[in-house]
Amino acid sequence: MRIGTNWFKSLALVVGVGMLLAGCGSGGQQTSGSGGASGGSADKVYVVGTDAAYPPFQMLEADKISGHDIDVMNAIAEAGGFKIEWKNTGWDPLFDGLDKGTVDIGISSITITEKRKEKYDFSDSYFEANQLILVAEDSPVTKLADLKGKKIGVQAATTGEEVVKKAFGDTYEGLKGYDDMPSSVDDFFNGRVDAVIGDNGVLSYYVNKVKDKKFKLIKDDSFEKEFYGIIVKKGNADAINKINDGLKKIKENGKLQEIYTQYFGNK
Amino acid sequence: MDWSVIYDYRELFIRGIMNTILLTAVATVCGTFLGLFISLGKMSSKRILRWTCSIYVELFRGTPMLVQILLIHFAVIPSIWGILYPGASSPEAIYSGFVALSLNAAAYMAEIFRAGIQSIDPGQMEAARSLGMNKGLAMRQIILPQAFTRMLPAIGNEFIALLKDSSLLAVIATPELNYAAMNVAKSTFERYPPYLTEAAVYLVLTLFLSRIVVRGLEKKYSTR
Numbered sequence: 001m002r003i004g005t006n007w008f009k010s011l012a013l014v015v016g017v018g019m020l021l022a023g024c025g026s027g028g029q030q031t032s033g034s035g036g037a038s039g040g041s042a043d044k045v046y047v048v049g050t051d052a053a054y055p056p057f058q059m060l061e062a063d064k065i066s067g068h069d070i071d072v073m074n075a076i077a078e079a080g081g082f083k084i085e086w087k088n089t090g091w092d093p094l095f096d097g098l099d100k101g102t103v104d105i106g107i108s109s110i111t112i113t114e115k116r117k118e119k120y121d122f123s124d125s126y127f128e129a130n131q132l133i134l135v136a137e138d139s140p141v142t143k144l145a146d147l148k149g150k151k152i153g154v155q156a157a158t159t160g161e162e163v164v165k166k167a168f169g170d171t172y173e174g175l176k177g178y179d180d181m182p183s184s185v186d187d188f189f190n191g192r193v194d195a196v197i198g199d200n201g202v203l204s205y206y207v208n209k210v211k212d213k214k215f216k217l218i219k220d221d222s223f224e225k226e227f228y229g230i231i232v233k234k235g236n237a238d239a240i241n242k243i244n245d246g247l248k249k250i251k252e253n254g255k256l257q258e259i260y261t262q263y264f265g266n267k
Numbered sequence: 268m269d270w271s272v273i274y275d276y277r278e279l280f281i282r283g284i285m286n287t288i289l290l291t292a293v294a295t296v297c298g299t300f301l302g303l304f305i306s307l308g309k310m311s312s313k314r315i316l317r318w319t320c321s322i323y324v325e326l327f328r329g330t331p332m333l334v335q336i337l338l339i340h341f342a343v344i345p346s347i348w349g350i351l352y353p354g355a356s357s358p359e360a361i362y363s364g365f366v367a368l369s370l371n372a373a374a375y376m377a378e379i380f381r382a383g384i385q386s387i388d389p390g391q392m393e394a395a396r397s398l399g400m401n402k403g404l405a406m407r408q409i410i411l412p413q414a415f416t417r418m419l420p421a422i423g424n425e426f427i428a429l430l431k432d433s434s435l436l437a438v439i440a441t442p443e444l445n446y447a448a449m450n451v452a453k454s455t456f457e458r459y460p461p462y463l464t465e466a467a468v469y470l471v472l473t474l475f476l477s478r479i480v481v482r483g484l485e486k487k488y489s490t491r
Contacts, residue, residue: 092453119456151359153440157453165454171278176360176440177450183341183439190345191356 045083046239048073049103051091053180056205056263057109060088068201068263072126073107073230075255080246091157095120098233105232105239109199111159112229121234123243125227126256130219131163132203134188134196137214141195144220150174153184153193159226160197181206189213199226201264272455273464276447283447284468286361290443291430294368298429299422301369302376307406309381320377327374333435336367340439360441364433372429379421383414416488423481427473434469444468 050069052060058067065086077084084105089097097103098120111129112122135141144167154160156177164175176193178184185206188196196203200219207215230247232239250256273280308320327335340363348357387410395405434445448465452458 095456096458156450161454170454171276171282173282173442176442177446177453178440179438186341187357187360187440190341190348192359 043083045085046077046104047087047097047102048084048105048107049087049089049094049097050106050108051094052088053090053182054109054202057201058107068127068259069107069109069228071259071262072250072256073105075250075259076230076243076246078246079249079253079255080242082242082246098231101233104236105230105243107230109202109228110231111226113159113162116231119234120231121236121240122229122231123240124247125229126247127201127228127260129199129201129226129228131160131197131223131226132200133218133220134185134198134203134207134215135194135218137216139194139216142218144197144222147174147195150194151176151192153178153187153196155179155181155184155198158198160199163223164197185210188215268459269455269457270460272451272457273460276451276461279442279447279451280444280464280468282442283444284472286442287430287433287444288472290361290364290368290433290436290441291426293365294372294429294433295426297365297369298372298376298425301373303380305373305377306380306384309377310384324374324377327371328378332367332371332432333438335371336363336435336439339363339367339370360436360439363439364436364441364443367436368429368433371432372425375425375428376422379418379425380414382421383418384410386417387413416485419481419485419488423477423485426476426481430472430476431469 050058050065052058052065052067054067056067057069058065060066065088070086073084087097087103089103091108094103094106094108098106106120109127109129110116110122112125116122133141133144133147141147144163147164148168151174152164153176154164156179161175161177164172168175174194176184176187178187181198181202184193184196184198185203187193189210204217207213207217230243232243247256305320305323308316309324311317311320340360344363344366345357348355384406391409391413392402392405395409396402400408433443436443437446437449440446444465448461451461455461
C-alpha cells in the first residue's frame with residue numbers, strides 16, 4: 001500500500017513538472033511573439049531564417065552560413081539600413097517560425113506561388129528560376145510527360161514536387177520526396193530514382209560536383225518561370241517595405257548582378 | 268485546420284500504413300532469428316565468436332538508429348551493390364529499411380534472448396545433460412521454451428519500439444506512414460490533421476500489437 005501511494009506521488013510529480021514546463025514554454029513564446037509585433041523601434045534586429053542546405057543559394061561553410069541568397073540578404077539589409085541576424089532553421093521550421101514570430105524574415109530560394117501568398121507576404125523577386133529534369137545521358141526522356149510511371153526524386157514541398165504532382169497526381173506512387181536535394185541526386189546516381197526534378201541553380205551545381213557520371217539536364221518548356229522572393233508573416237508591412245527598398249537599391253546599383261555573376265558566371 | 272487533406276492524400280496514408288506494417292513484420296522476423304544466433308554467439312565458448320557478437324551488439328545499440336539508416340542507405344548498400352552488380356541500380360529505399368530495422372532489432376533481441384536464457388537456473392541444463400541430451404538439444408527442448416515465456420514482455424516492448432522506429436525511415440523517402448504525414452504537412456501547410464492522424468494510426472497499431480499479439484502469446488505460453 002505504501003509503495004502504491006509513493007508510486008502515485010512520483011507520477012503526480014512528474015506530470016505536474018511536465019505541465020509546468022509546458023506552461024512556461026507557451027508563456028515564453030507568447031511574450032516573444034508580442035515583443036516581435038511591437039518591435040518597430042529603429043534598432044530592431046530582424047531574425048532571418050534560412051535552410052542552409054541548398055547550395056549555391058544557401059549553405060553551411062564550416063560554422064558560417066554562406067551562398068547567393070545570404071549575400072543578397074546582407075546587401076539588402078545594408079542598402080535598406082536595417083540590422084539582421086541569421087538563423088539556420090531548416091525548411092519546415094522556417095515557415096513555422098514565421099507563423100510563431102520566432103523568425104521575422106525568410107530567404108531560402110522560396111519561389112513566389114499563389115498558394116504561399118495566401119499565407120505569407122512576399123517581397124519583389126530577386127532571382128529567376130526554372131525547373132530542370134535530371135536523367136541518364138542515354139535516356140529517351142525529352143519532356144516531363146515521358147516520365148509517366150517512372151520514379152522521380154524531388155525535394156519535398158518544393159516547386160519541383162509541385163510540377164510532378166500537377167502532371168501525375170497528388171499521390172503519384174513514383175514520387176519520392178526527399179528532405180534535401182543532395183539525397184535525391186545521390187539516389188539518382190545510385191539508380192534508385194529514374195529522374196530528379198529541381199531548380200536550375202541547385203541541380204546544375206550538384207551534378208557538376210559529381211565527376212565521371214553520365215547524365216543530362218532537360219528543360220521542359222511547359223514549366224512556368226519561377227521567381228524567388230523574400231517572405232515575411234502576412235501583414236508585416238514594416239519589414240517588407242524595408243526589404244523592397246533595399247532590394248530596389250541593389251538592383252539599381254548593380255550589386256545584385258555582381259552577386260549573381262559571382263555564383264553563376266555571366267548570363 | 269482542414270481535415271479534408273487526409274482524404275485528398277488517403278492513398279499516400281494507406282500505402283504508408285501498409286509499408287509500416289510490412290517493415291515491422293519483416294524486421295521482427297529477421298531480427299528475432301538474427302538476434303537468437305547472436306545471443307547464442309555471445310554465450311559461446313569460442314572467443315572469436317563471442318567477441319564478434321559482442322561488438323555487433325555494442326555497435327547497433329550504441330549508435331543512433333537514424334545514423335544507421337543513413338549509413339546503410341547512402342553508403343553501405345550502394346557500395347555492396349556496386350561490387351556485386353556493377354552498373355546496376357541499387358535497391359529502393361524500402362529495402363534499406365528492411366536491412367536497417369532488422370539489423371538494429373537483432374542487437375536488442377540478442378540481449379533480450381541472453382537475459383532470458385541466463386535467467387534459467389543452470390541446474391536445468393545440468394539435469395538435461397545428465398539425462399544424456401547434448402547441449403544443442405537441451406537448449407532447444409529445455410532452456411529456450413522456459414526462457415521464451417520470461418522474454419515475452421521484453422520482446423513485446425521491442426516490437427513496439429521497432430514499429431515506432433520505422434518512422435525514421437522517412438528521411439530516406441521510404442513511403443511509410445511518417446513519410447506520408449510529413450509530406451502532406453509540407454505540401455499543404457496543415458500540421459494538425461496529418462500528424463494527429465499519424466499519431467492515431469501508430470497508437471492503434473501499437474495497441475493491437477501489445478493487446479492482441481503480445482498478451483495473446485503471453486497467455487498461450489504462460490506456465491502459471
